[in-house]
Amino acid sequence: xxxxxxxxxxxxxxxxxxxxxxxxxxxxxxxxxxxxxxxxxxxxxxxxxxxxxxxxxxxxxxxxxxxxxxxxxxxxxxxxxxxxxxxxxxxxxxxxxxxxxxxxxxxxxxxxxxxxxxxxxxxxxxxxxxxxxxxxxxxxxxxxxxxxxxxxxxxxxxxxxxxxxxxxxxxxxxxxxxxxxxxxxxxxxxx
Amino acid sequence: xxxxxxxxxxxxxxxxxxxxxxxxxxxxxxxxxxxxxxxxxxxxxxxxxxxxxxxxxxxxxxxxxxxxxxxxxxxxxxxxxxxxxxxxxxxxxxxxxxxxxxxxxxxxxxxxxxxxxxxxxxxxxxxxxxxxxxxxxxxxxxxxxxxxxxxxxxxxxxxxxxxxxxxxxxxxxxxxxxxxxxxxxxxxxxxxxxxxxxxxxxxxxxxxxxxxxxxxxxxxxxxxxxxxxxxxxxxxxxxxxxxxxxxx
Numbered sequence: 001x002x003x004x005x006x007x008x009x010x011x012x013x014x015x016x017x018x019x020x021x022x023x024x025x026x027x028x029x030x031x032x033x034x035x036x037x038x039x040x041x042x043x044x045x046x047x048x049x050x051x052x053x054x055x056x057x058x059x060x061x062x063x064x065x066x067x068x069x070x071x072x073x074x075x076x077x078x079x080x081x082x083x084x085x086x087x088x089x090x091x092x093x094x095x096x097x098x099x100x101x102x103x104x105x106x107x108x109x110x111x112x113x114x115x116x117x118x119x120x121x122x123x124x125x126x127x128x129x130x131x132x133x134x135x136x137x138x139x140x141x142x143x144x145x146x147x148x149x150x151x152x153x154x155x156x157x158x159x160x161x162x163x164x165x166x167x168x169x170x171x172x173x174x175x176x177x178x179x180x181x182x183x184x185x186x187x188x189x190x191x
Numbered sequence: 192x193x194x195x196x197x198x199x200x201x202x203x204x205x206x207x208x209x210x211x212x213x214x215x216x217x218x219x220x221x222x223x224x225x226x227x228x229x230x231x232x233x234x235x236x237x238x239x240x241x242x243x244x245x246x247x248x249x250x251x252x253x254x255x256x257x258x259x260x261x262x263x264x265x266x267x268x269x270x271x272x273x274x275x276x277x278x279x280x281x282x283x284x285x286x287x288x289x290x291x292x293x294x295x296x297x298x299x300x301x302x303x304x305x306x307x308x309x310x311x312x313x314x315x316x317x318x319x320x321x322x323x324x325x326x327x328x329x330x331x332x333x334x335x336x337x338x339x340x341x342x343x344x345x346x347x348x349x350x351x352x353x354x355x356x357x358x359x360x361x362x363x364x365x366x367x368x369x370x371x372x373x374x375x376x377x378x379x380x381x382x383x384x385x386x387x388x389x390x391x392x393x394x395x396x397x398x399x400x401x402x403x404x405x406x407x408x409x410x411x412x413x414x415x416x417x418x419x420x421x422x423x424x425x426x427x428x429x430x431x432x433x434x435x436x437x438x439x
Contacts, residue, residue, distance in 0.1 A: 003289050003426045006403050007219045007395045009377040010226075011362065014310040018300025018326045018362060045231040058246050058370050066246050070254030073296075073328075083251035104245040118246050120373050125228030127219045127394050129373055131238075144241050171232050185238040186247065186371040188429055 008128035013052055015122070016087060020054075023075040025086035027057070027098040032077075034062060036164030038117060038134070039095035042088050044125075045172030049092020053123035055169075057084045057096050064102030064115065100136065100164070114139030117158070121169060121183075130183045134158040134167040148182060155181045193227075193352040195388060201225040202393045209396040216397045225390035227351050247370045253296040253330060263329035265299075265341035266322075273323035275304025275342030277418040280378070280406065283335040286367055287429030291335025298364040299339055300326040306345030306359075315348050340418070346385055358385035358392060365425055372427040379405045380421070 011019070028035045038057070042050040059082050061067050067082035075081075086094040101115040116133040135145065135156050145153050158165035173180035202225050209216070221233040266273055280299075284292040302308045302325060305317035309324055327339050344359045360377040367373070379392065386392055395401040403426075412420020 003285060003287060004217060004400070004403065005287055005426045005428055006374065006376060007217070007400050008374055009219060009362075009391060009394075009404070010229075011375050012377075012391075013312055014302075014308040015300065015362070017309050017324065018298060019364060045235075048231070050232065056373070058251060060246050066249045068249070068252045070252045071256050072251055072253065073257035081251060082246065113245055116245065118370055120370075122375055123232060125226070125230075125232035127221050127223060127226065127229055127233070127391070129375055130234065131371065131373075144239065148239070171234060173235050177235070180234055180236055182236075183234055183238045185240045186243050187240055188243070 010124060010127050011054060011122040013124045015054060019085065020087055021073060025084050025094070025096045026075065027082070027084045027096060028080060029077050030097045034099050035097055036100050037095060037097055038158070038165050038167060039093065040166050040168040041092045042094065042121070042123065043092060043168065043170045045174065047170075047174060049088070049090075050123050050125075050171065051088055051090045051092055053088045053092070053094070053121060053126075055086050055088075055094050056120040056122075057086070057098065058082060058118040058120075059098065060101040060104050060115065062099045062102050064104040066104075103139070114142045114145075117167070119167075119169070121171070123171070126171065130171070131186070132156065132169065132181055132183050134165070136165065151178055152182050155179070195352060195354055198225050198352050198355070198390055199388060202387075202390060205396060206393070216395075217400050219395045223390065223394035226394055229394075243369065243371055250295070250366050250368055250370055250372070253366075254294070255330075258296065258328045258330050263327055263337075263339050265301075265325060265327045265339060268324050269322040271322040273303065273320050273342050275320075275323075277340070278343050279338060279340050279412050279414075279418055279420045280361065280423060281336065281338040281412055281420065282406075282423040282425060284331050284337060284365055284367075284425050284427065285335055286372065286427050290430075291333070292331055292365075292367050292427065293333050293335060295331050295366050295368070296328065296364075297331060297337045298326070298328050299341075299361050301341065301361040302344040302347050302359075304342050304345050306347035308347070313347075317345070317347070343380070346383075351390060356385055356388070358383040358389050363425065365427065367427040367430060369430050372430065374425070374427055376425075377404060378423050381405055381408060
């Protein structure tokens with residue numbers, strides 16, 4: 001039996017006091033062993049920064065294992081939970097401190113599944129959440145990436161920088177129809 | 192200046208187009224021009240369908256460490272009683288197959304009884320309530336049940352168009368058993384006269400789908416000499432996970 005699902009609605013402009021909390025974007029303490037930064041900007045269809053977006057990050061640990069540990073809302077500084085939340089600032093920039101995710105389910109395919117950060121996007125003006133993946137560079141063997149043309153594929157690839165990775169999210173294509181981040185729906189979810 | 196009549200005409204036109212198209216929609220539209228802020232913030236390309244991989248068939252875990260039992264009562268956070276109609280909001284979180292979502296995080300935030308949010312960008316001249324913050328959390332129980340005690344939020348003005356008012360609502364944030372079930376939405380109150388005027392509510396163009404966001408007054412939840420009660424169940428998308436997850 002399937003029940004009709006409850007529709008989504010925008011987070012609106014005032015989510016800060018409801019959803020943000022101390023330590024939300026620090027999955028590990030900055031400067032701790034293995035800590036990297038995942039950061040970038042959220043942009044609208046005009047290429048303007050979106051200063052009232054919220055991103056959620058869900059990822060495997062450094063060994064590629066799915067973490068099932070509580071403590072994301074009250075971090076103890078030692079337990080890696082794999083989940084965090086970061087709002088954009090007035091320049092549309094978000095930033096997480098986290099670990100680089102390992103190759104998931106090693107041995108499950110010839111190359112292992114390429115590591116990615118699973119990301120959910122919310123914003124004022126965005127009526128429902130969006131899902132995407134930020135793939136780490138250097139792992140070309142992936143079914144999704146292989147299915148996309150080069151322009152679209154590029155939107156899913158994080159770029160290495162001195163402290164970790166950069167991943168920008170563009171909610172809407174430019175007037176040439178380009179640059180829009182690839183967003184995902186999932187089989188089996190009626191989405 | 193865009194008036195309510197302009198926005199209402201746009202809403203009516205989109206509703207007519209939907210009714211005559213004969214294709215049932217169950218969700219919210221991302222591209223809904225009467226909600227002006229959506230114009231540059233909706234994707235123009237269809238989402239790419241993928242099989243959930245890696246972490247995606249799983250959800251983060253929240254537990255007693257994350258959420259204290261008093262966080263579900265929004266009326267006791269500041270020492271004094273907030274002004275407004277005290278009420279309970281209770282219901283169940285279910286997946287698309289009707290199974291309860293157990294021990295999972297529910298977060299809410301809302302305006303106070305005067306329709307004012309604790310946020311520096313909300314500057315409309317309604318009073319802040321020193322005894323009300325307006326955010327709460329709980330974990331669902333083994334039956335998927337949640338319950339909050341709060342006060343009824345007021346409608347509040349916004350700047351989508353001239354004299355725009357949002358119907359009273361509580362924001363809800365929900366997790367399922369899979370990352371792919373994540374949902375943020377808004378709960379409304381029955382019979383709100385602002386429904387027809389509100390482009391955010393009307394961005395769900397199917398009337399039955401829209402009605403799923405409206406709570407039901409429940410006299411069995413209402414407590415004598417104490418508070419009124421509203422019931423609202425939430426259904427997430429189906430879970431892609433196999434029954435094996437029950438062993439977790």
